[in-house]
Amino acid sequence: xxxxxxxxxxxxxxxxxxxxxxxxxxxxxxxxxxxxxxxxxxxxxxxxxxxxxxxxxxxxxxxxxxxxxxxxxxxxxxxxxxxxxxxxxxxxxxxxxxxxxxxxxxxxxxxxxxxxxxxxxxxxxxxxxxxxxxxxxxxxxxxxxxxxxxxxxxxxxxxxxxxxxxxxxxxxxxxxxxx
Numbered sequence: 001x002x003x004x005x006x007x008x009x010x011x012x013x014x015x016x017x018x019x020x021x022x023x024x025x026x027x028x029x030x031x032x033x034x035x036x037x038x039x040x041x042x043x044x045x046x047x048x049x050x051x052x053x054x055x056x057x058x059x060x061x062x063x064x065x066x067x068x069x070x071x072x073x074x075x076x077x078x079x080x081x082x083x084x085x086x087x088x089x090x091x092x093x094x095x096x097x098x099x100x101x102x103x104x105x106x107x108x109x110x111x112x113x114x115x116x117x118x119x120x121x122x123x124x125x126x127x128x129x130x131x132x133x134x135x136x137x138x139x140x141x142x143x144x145x146x147x148x149x150x151x152x153x154x155x156x157x158x159x160x161x162x163x164x165x166x167x168x169x170x171x172x173x174x175x176x177x178x179x
Contacts, residue, residue: 008071008104010111013060018046020070021062024096033132033162034094036155053077058089059115063104071099074108076116079125087122093136105139113143117171126167129155137165145169 013021026040053060053075060075072095079088093108116124125148126140145167155162 008063008065008102008107010061010063010107013050013062013073013075015047015050017062017064017070017073018050019043021073022046024070024073024094027097028094033129033155033157033160034136036129036157036162038157049075049077057119058121059112059119061108061111061115063095063099063108071096071102072104072108074112076112076119076121076124079123087120089116089121089124091116091124091126105136109139109143113169113171117173122171122173124169124171126169127164128167129162130165131162137167140167140169143169 022041022043022045025035025046028035029037029040050060056078058076058078061073062070063072065071072093074091074093076089076091079085079090091109091112093105093112095104095108113124124145126136126145128136128140130137130150146169148166148168150163150165152163153161154164
């Protein structure tokens with residue numbers, strides 16, 4: 001009997017992935033309110049983010065198809081720059097627009113939760129624009145994220161006032177045998 005395997009794998013992002021990551025992200029910049037960026041990002045911005053996450057030991061992952069095509073990405077970046085926030089991070093997940101419905105979001109979130117705990121993070125915070133990302137909110141809730149607040153009318157994109165919701169999840173301490 002053959003095992004039913006997904007047609008992708010999750011692995012750490014590499015420099016060679018950054019152009020594909022940029023293209024995935026810029027699709028959402030142009031077409032949706034899931035990001036509040038209004039200008040497309042360039043490769044240098046992604047190179048900087050990749051190096052920053054690498055230097056701080058935080059996870060930056062990609063979902064890669066069997067043929068090597070990047071189908072999505074996820075990362076955790078420190079919530080705020082002040083040292084007291086060093087164990088808290090905001091998580092981010094984006095999928096190629098043609099890759100939805102294949103379990104990629106679930107796989108990336110699972111891997112990101114594990115990698116974030118291994119990196120020493122204790123809290124993950126999802127910041128989501130609710131009118132365009134109900135699936136993302138549902139995914140986060142299925143993985144134990146709880147409502148942590150809402151800010152109304154804090155963004156404007158495409159001429160619309162936008163809210164954000166905050167969801168939060170505590171992570172287990174990998175060094176604590178009781179977690």
